[in-house]
Amino acid sequence: MRRFKLLGLILVAVFASAAALSSSAFAALPQNLPESAKERTWTGENDGTGADAEPQLLSKELGSVKCKKAPATGTEEVGKPLGLFHISFEGCTSEVTKKACTGLGDSEGTILVLGTWHLVFDQLKPELLTAVLFLIEHVHFSCSAIVLILVLGTLVCLHLKPTEKAFTHLFHCITEIMAGGEELQEDKKYFDNAGNPVTSELLCAVNEAVKETPCFELALGSVTYKEEIFADI
Numbered sequence: 001m002r003r004f005k006l007l008g009l010i011l012v013a014v015f016a017s018a019a020a021l022s023s024s025a026f027a028a029l030p031q032n033l034p035e036s037a038k039e040r041t042w043t044g045e046n047d048g049t050g051a052d053a054e055p056q057l058l059s060k061e062l063g064s065v066k067c068k069k070a071p072a073t074g075t076e077e078v079g080k081p082l083g084l085f086h087i088s089f090e091g092c093t094s095e096v097t098k099k100a101c102t103g104l105g106d107s108e109g110t111i112l113v114l115g116t117w118h119l120v121f122d123q124l125k126p127e128l129l130t131a132v133l134f135l136i137e138h139v140h141f142s143c144s145a146i147v148l149i150l151v152l153g154t155l156v157c158l159h160l161k162p163t164e165k166a167f168t169h170l171f172h173c174i175t176e177i178m179a180g181g182e183e184l185q186e187d188k189k190y191f192d193n194a195g196n197p198v199t200s201e202l203l204c205a206v207n208e209a210v211k212e213t214p215c216f217e218l219a220l221g222s223v224t225y226k227e228e229i230f231a232d233i
Helices: none
Strands: 002-005 040-046 056-059 063-066 072-076 082-089 111-123 129-136 139-144 147-159 166-177 183-185 189-191 197-199 202-206 216-229
Touching (some): 147 216
Antiparallel strands (some): 002 166, 082 111, 111 129, 111 189, 166 183
């Protein structure tokens, strides 16, 4: 069973070596976006309505943490398909504790996620496909007085219709539910500047556990620019 929801905790959200994604990282592959002579800005949100559009973080310890919406803002650097993002997951609750999940220093039910994003290739053959790679700063949030969660790592979200010129572009962060209820992040592979595959991993730790374990994001989101853009591939 495949389920689609938002960004990456969206929003969202995500990660790999910053060195592998430096300004020279795309030299061996076609560029993902036309180079811009000035810094671009964008806004984002989860796409769709109702429960199926709610961004969701899944882990064995917490079950599902669902958020009602995830407004976002971001930038894109001059001449590079990368930048900063700022996502505010709002109305978040845990199915295990039945309580609001709140980021440290945030208002109740809100989890603020910061980091950087990159457009990358997640498939080279038989055709080029692009994805959004989110690299998240460590996020701490609680869903009760005795449960503290750390989220870190990287998240790949498929870029939909990247070559179509438009103000708004969609992306999917997809988790596949396997037989027996096991989750699997479907899009985990992307390619570095030399065309070598790299695996991303979103990780969670509960109450400062010594070892982080895999967690998963279900998300459907959109980003909107002030000008029409497209992936030049």
